Amino acid sequence: MSAPNKSYDPVEVSSLQPDELDQARDEALAAIAAAGSLEALKETRLAHTGDRSPLALANREIGALPPAARAEAGKRIGAARGAVAQALKTRQAELEEERDQRVLVEEAVDVTLPWDRAPRGARHPLTTMQERMADVFLSMGFEIAEGPEIEAEWFNFDALNFKPDHPARTMQDTFFVESEDTGVVLRTHTSPVQARALLSRELPVYVVALGKTFRTDELDATHTPVFHQMEGLAVDEGLTMADLKGAIDAFVTGLFGGHLPVRLRPSYFPFTEPSAEVDMQCFVCRGASIELGAEPCRTCGSEGWIEIGGCGMVNPRVLTAAGVDPERYSGWAFGLGVERTLMFRHGVKDMHDMVEGDIRFTLPFGMEI
Numbered sequence: 001m002s003a004p005n006k007s008y009d010p011v012e013v014s015s016l017q018p019d020e021l022d023q024a025r026d027e028a029l030a031a032i033a034a035a036g037s038l039e040a041l042k043e044t045r046l047a048h049t050g051d052r053s054p055l056a057l058a059n060r061e062i063g064a065l066p067p068a069a070r071a072e073a074g075k076r077i078g079a080a081r082g083a084v085a086q087a088l089k090t091r092q093a094e095l096e097e098e099r100d101q102r103v104l105v106e107e108a109v110d111v112t113l114p115w116d117r118a119p120r121g122a123r124h125p126l127t128t129m130q131e132r133m134a135d136v137f138l139s140m141g142f143e144i145a146e147g148p149e150i151e152a153e154w155f156n157f158d159a160l161n162f163k164p165d166h167p168a169r170t171m172q173d174t175f176f177v178e179s180e181d182t183g184v185v186l187r188t189h190t191s192p193v194q195a196r197a198l199l200s201r202e203l204p205v206y207v208v209a210l211g212k213t214f215r216t217d218e219l220d221a222t223h224t225p226v227f228h229q230m231e232g233l234a235v236d237e238g239l240t241m242a243d244l245k246g247a248i249d250a251f252v253t254g255l256f257g258g259h260l261p262v263r264l265r266p267s268y269f270p271f272t273e274p275s276a277e278v279d280m281q282c283f284v285c286r287g288a289s290i291e292l293g294a295e296p297c298r299t300c301g302s303e304g305w306i307e308i309g310g311c312g313m314v315n316p317r318v319l320t321a322a323g324v325d326p327e328r329y330s331g332w333a334f335g336l337g338v339e340r341t342l343m344f345r346h347g348v349k350d351m352h353d354m355v356e357g358d359i360r361f362t363l364p365f366g367m368e369i
Contacts, residue, residue, distance in 0.1 A: 018076060024054035025080040032087045038095050045088055055081050125365040126228055126354060129342050130210045133230050136254035137208040140247065142232065145207035147193040149214070153183040155192040159321040160271040175214050175225075186214035190231040191271055194314070194333060197233060198322035203329060204236035210338070221350045228338035235314065235324060235331030241274070244311055244332035251334075252280050252308070256345070260286075263305065272312025272333055279305040283345075299344055306344055309336025 028048035035041040047053060059077050062070055134144060147155075156162075157169055168174065168188060175186040193209035201207070209231040217223040232247070241264075249262050260283055264276035281287050282300035289297035290304040300306050311334040316326035324331075342348055346365075353361045 021080050028084045029087050032091050122362040136251050142206045142208045145193050145197045145209045147196050151187040151192050159195040161315050161317045162270050190229040194233045195322050206234045208232045224351050232334040239330045256283050271318050273315045275312035278309045
């Protein structure tokens with residue numbers, strides 16, 4: 001930069017000429033007005049007010065002018081720079097207002113929309129069905145008993161009067177843990193809870209047990225290797241088949257309503273003697289479908305009765321294995337499959353629906369508690 005020179009002619013400094021200053025100012029104002037965003041305005045500010053901008057370079061030349069010319073040049077440059085600064089401030093405010101308005105629109109929350117748009121899902125109907133079954137027995141004064149799903153072979157078979165050569169003890173029906181020599185199995189029924197309850201509780205015993213059981217079945221429309229059972233056990237002095245029949249009647253009425261008739265058909269189970277299959281009258285056709293000319297019933301297959309489980313008086317050998325005197329005490333047991341109950345109570349046709357986790361299956365059953 002040259003030193004002040006009294007004989008220097010300001011006209012020769014082109015950047016200080018009025019036309020040049022007006023052009024630089026107008027270009028800056030046009031660029032500011034054309035800036036469509038805050039980022040674009042920032043680039044415009046650097047280009048027209050930065051250290052290398054035309055107005056900044058012209059301002060530097062003032063020092064090289066004679067003293068008499070500095071005031072006029074400084075006044076012109078100040079006016080131009082002031083106009084540019086004011087334009088920047090105004091455009092900055094406009095763009096910020098546009099940005100704020102855009103944010104209000106793009107990020108607005110519609111408070112009139114439903115607040116519970118996320119689907120809630122539903123409890124699995126097997127869970128609800130087990131709780132319903134348990135509630136019926138709890139209302140009769142029973143207690144809930146539990147047992148492990150990985151069970152000792154003694155509790156699962158021996159204590160329940162299953163002979164060593166019983167077919168259910170082979171690998172065809174039972175999941176053994178590691179090998180048959182371990183004596184540990186995945187329980188094939190909830191009946192082991194009978195023995196555990198008798199060994200761990202003071203008599204009399206009135207318990208109901210629910211839970212998973214495991215058998216080597218293939219998954220198809222009516223079978224699954226993992227299923228649920230409910231087991232009822234009562235051991236007291238003087239219990240008879242009449243008490244068992246009364247409890248089953250109360251259970252069927254509590255679960256299905258309508259005081260449906262119940263019948264017992266002779267059968268065989270190693271852990272009960274005598275034993276019986278339990279049938280209840282079809283809750284849809286009420287037995288009318290067996291008559292000639294009657295409309296067929298899909299629920300009971302027009303047989304008029306539905307098999308719901310097995311029952312019987314506890315075998316004295318089971319009582320003895322649990323340390324109970326069979327001469328003084330007697331008992332009854334009653335068990336059924338939860339999946340089977342769900343299938344005929346709600347018209348479920350395929351066991352796959354219960355295990356595949358499709359929410360379209362569970363949602364119709366709702367959030368019942």
